Amino acid sequence: MASNSLHERSSSTNSNPLAITSPLSPIGPAPRSSALSNRITNVLASSYADLEIRDALETLDARGIKNTQETRRQLRLDVQRELIERNGEIVRDFGQVAEQLKRVGTAIASLNKCCSDMRVHISAADRETGHILQDATSLMSQKKDVEKKQQVLDAFRAHFLTSDTDLTILTSTAEPVNDDFFRVLSRVKKIHKDCQVLLGTESQTLGLEILEQSSKQLNAAFQKLYRWIQREFKTLDLENPQISSSIRRALRVLAERPTLFQNCLDFFAEAREHILSDSFYAALTGSLTNAAHRGSVGKAIELSAHDPLRYVGDMLAWAHSATVSEREALEVLFISTNDEVAAGIRAGIESEPWTRASSDADASDIFDGHKALAQLISRNLAGVARQLRQRVEQVIQSHDDPTLAYKLSNLLGFYRLMFSRLLEDDTSAFPTALQALEAAALRHFRTSMRDHVSSVQGDLAVAPSDLDVPRFVTEALDTLAALMKSYDTSLASSSSTVEREAGFRPVLAEALDPFLHGCENLTQRLAEPANHIFALNCALAVKESLSAFPSFTRQRMQTLDDAIAQHAACLVEYQHVWFLHASGLQPLVSALASLSSSSTDLPPVFAPEKLMATSRHLDAFLPSAMEDARENVKQLKSAVLALEVTEAAAQRLCEDFEAVEDVVLKADGERGVADEHADGGEGARRLREVFPRTSAEIRVLLS
Known part of the structure; x- marks a missing residue:
């Protein structure tokens, strides 16, 4: 819009040159023309890129002012009028502000006056209430101290004093032993332990009083627990897999009083001993001795008393089953994962110093749970062990069969090892009783065997006419076979070979050696070859019997092999x-044995006529030689050994014949050389002609 106005203005000026000579100018034409040209020059020299001019032009454009002559004349006036109006509005607004400030000043003055009055009143009140505030501050401080002491007292009473309700739960026998009892007991034990802290402070009298009070409470609680456990033990059913957890917990707590704990174990062992003894008697007889112990009773063990081995085995099997059941049940009662019983006993020994003096073990070895469990089980089974020992001794003494005695010994040894492993103690009552019974069975076995040897002394006088194994040896081998079979099925089979042979050596000494000595005595009374045949028959029979169990008879078989070879x-x-x-051939062989190597003259038995007679005798012997030789050892029960002996003897005969043949050939050779020098070779091979057999022919005929 402004640019348009200027453009119109310049256009009008250019188009109307007379406008320059306006009558408004007081000066003549020349000055007006100069002023106009200056203004035009200024306008043309002005830069319209200036921001102020641009803003002015934009303002004019915004107001919608048109570039007319009237507008140009009134523009300054309009602007000044508008400025004056705006300034007037500002002055009026500031007048209102000034009035408001006057009112604010009045309010502030009023407030200052009020504050001055309040300061005066406050100063007066402060002077009047100063001592009261000091007293109140002192009272508040004292109140805080009292509150702290009250809190300490409440905490002390809550920690070190027990309520009447808890004391009733802890000491009254009318109250049950449950979780509340153990909770209160644990709290009283903590009080008893914490009293040591009070003894280390200035309040020693209070600590001693509380310590004495808590000790009385603990003693009463443990006495209650001790009596409760005894009552529970009377009705405890160990065959029930779900044994009360409260009993287990009570035992572990009672372990803190070793004396009471040991008394409980003694009471329990005595009660269990009676129960197990009655149960064992019921199993033996099939009847119950105590109506209080009701239960199912199977077939009576004594019904198999006619079979001693089965009878003893059934009793031992029952005892083993009872021991396993007892151990499983008592492990639940006395063995814990964290060894709480041992920890309780160690704590109890600290509270009962007199029990420490009676213990030779170190503090770490005061209580071994597994060892104590084994001892307790052994005590529980003491009555069963006594009954079992009496009955087994009766069985051993009432039978004279050595085989039965030895089988009983192996059976007892088997169960002795089983009980030793089960109880983890070789010195407990049951393994000791079984060891004594095993030794008694072995003594009875040796006695029976010696009696049997004495009874067959009459059979040891004369050997059988057929040189067969005597009857007493056959019976002894039958007995030995049964003994070896029993030994092979015993637990000794799991031992090493050396240990097994050493373990069976005493049995051979009792069951075999006396009969072998009898055979040797009979052998010495026989002529040759009957003595060797009889000895071989006996040795081969014994070896055949022992060969069935080579694992523990190898050394004895080697001894027999040496005797057989001899x-x-x-x-x-x-x-x-x-x-x-x-x-x-005997004369020829004997003559060769006495012939020296340097001698050149033949013995007289090598004369042609004697060689001819020997040759004829040899020809008559050879066809039936082997059959006749076997006839000599026909009573030898081993045909293989008889053949080997005969062939070995025939081999030696062949070797002897070769020696004779060499001498004959050598003699013919020397004689042939001498005859060649004498008469042209007549008479050569003269001895060979009268002794024509060769060693090859002899071997064929004796093969």
Whole structure:
């Protein structure tokens, strides 16, 4: 809009040159023209890019002012009028503000006056109430101190004093032993322990009084717990897998009083001993001795008394089953994961110093749960062990069969090891009783065997005519087979070979050696070869019997093999001598034995006529030589050994014949050389002609 006005203004000026010479100018034409040209020059020289000019133009444009002559004349006036109006409005507004400030000043003055009055009143009140505030502050401080002391007293009473209700729960026998009892007991024990703190302060009298009071309460509580456990033990059913947890907890708490705990164990062991003894008697007889112990009773064990081994085995099996059940039940009662019983006993020994003097063990070994459990089970089974020992001793003494005694010994040994492992103690009552019974069975076995050996002394006088194994040896081997079978099925089979052989050696000494000595005595009374044949028959029979169990008879079989080899060698020697005599070669072999290596003259037995006779005798012997030789050892029960002995003797005969043949050939050779020098070779091989058999032929005929 402003630019348009200026453009119109310049256009009008250019188009109307007379406007320059306006009559408004007081000066002549020249000055007006100069002023107008100056203004035009100023306008044209002005920069319309200036911000102020641009803002002015924008303002004019905004007001909608048109570029007319009237507008140009009134523009300044309008602006000044508008400015004056605005200034007037501002003055009026500030007048109102001034009035408000006057009212505010009046209010402030009024407030200052009020504050001055209040200061005066406050100063007066302060002077009047100062001592009262000091007294109130002192009273508040005293109140805080009293409150702190009250809190300490309340805390002390809550911690160190027990209410009448809790004392009734703790000491009254009419109250049950439940969680409340153990809760109160634990609290009183804590009070008793914390009294040591009071003894270390200035309040020692108070600490001593509370300590004495808590000690009386604890003693009364443990006495109540002790009597309650005894009552529970009278009705406790260990066969019930769900044993009361309160009993387990009570026992672990009572362990803090070792004397009471031990008395409870003694009472429990005595009660369980009677119960188990009655149960064992009921199992033996099939009847109950105490109506209070009701239960199912199976077939009476005594019904199998006619079979001693089964009878003893059933009793031991019942005892083992009872021991396992007893251990499982008592483990639940006395063995805990954190070894609480041992911890309680150690704490109790600290509270009962006199019990420490009677213990030789260290503090760490005062209580071994598993060992104490084994001892308790052993005490519980003491009555059963006595009854079992009496009855087993009766069985052992009433039977003279050594095999039965030895089987009983192995059975007792088996259960002794089982009980030792179960109770983890070899010195407890039951393993000790079984060990004594095992030793008694072994003594009875040895006595029976010696009596049996004495009873067969008459059979040891003469050997059988057929040189067969005597009857007493056969019976002994039957007995030995039963003993070896029993030993093989015992727990000794799990031992090493050396231990097994050492364990069975005493049995061989009683059940075999006396009969072998009897056979040796009979052997010494026999002539050759009957003595060797009889000894071999007995040794082979014994070896055959022992070979069924080589794991613990290997050494004895080696001894028998040495004896068999010795007797077989003697028998081979006898057969060899027989071969020499029966074949007629004995004189020749004997002559060669006495012939020195440097001698060139043959013995007289090598004369042609004697060699011819020997050759004829040898030819008559050879066809039936082996059959005749076997006839000599026909009573040997081992055909294989008889054949081996005969073949070994025949082999030696062949070797002897080879030696004779070498001498004959050598003699013929020397004689042939001499005859060649004498008469042209006549008479050569003269001895060979009268002794034509060769060693190869002899081997074939004796094969």
